[in-house]
Amino acid sequence: MPKTVRGFLDPYYTKRNHWGLDNKLIVPMDRPPDMDVAIEATEHLGGLL
Numbered sequence: 001m002p003k004t005v006r007g008f009l010d011p012y013y014t015k016r017n018h019w020g021l022d023n024k025l026i027v028p029m030d031r032p033p034d035m036d037v038a039i040e041a042t043e044h045l046g047g048l049l
Helices: 003-014
Strands: none
């Protein structure tokens, strides 16, 4: 699979919520997020996502 397609599909299916699932993740997190750490941005596809 090309790197650009993989770069789109990974966040699309694992890191964003979906309206069709009542705003839940397709792949649930293993544990709840740590609310005391700083937020970090991750660039995908050169910043297009």
